[in-house]
Amino acid sequence: xxxxxxxxxxxxxxxxxxxxxxxxxxxxxxxxxxxxxxxxxxxxxxxxxxxxxxxxxxxxxxxxxxxxxxxxxxxxxxxxxx
Numbered sequence: 300x301x302x303x304x305x306x307x308x309x310x311x312x313x314x315x316x317x318x319x320x321x322x323x324x325x326x327x328x329x330x331x332x333x334x335x336x337x338x339x340x341x342x343x344x345x346x347x348x349x350x351x352x353x354x355x356x357x358x359x360x361x362x363x364x365x366x367x368x369x370x371x372x373x374x375x376x377x378x379x380x381x
Contacts, residue, residue, distance in 0.1 A: 304341035311335065 311334035317327030343349070348366060350359045 302342060304339060306337065306339045308335045308337045 311332035312329055313332060315328045315330065317325060321327045346363050348361045348363055350357070352358075
């Protein structure tokens with residue numbers, strides 16, 4: 300269980316040539332940008348996970364218990380035939 304905030308970041312990138320070629324083991328030309336994406340995760344006592352993207356005007360909340368059920372169903376739940 301997470302007890303304190305966790306902050307991670309990753310640089311932006313641009314692929315100048317060969318974006319789909321790498322799927323076939325070919326060379327691509329990529330470059331890091333002077334932009335970063337940040338993700339901060341911190342625990343809440345209300346049993347929810349929140350996603351806030353202020354630059355996009357997006358706010359979403361999910362109940363952790365419902366996400367855990369979804370995770371269980373996705374990974375190892377009973378399979379249904381169609």
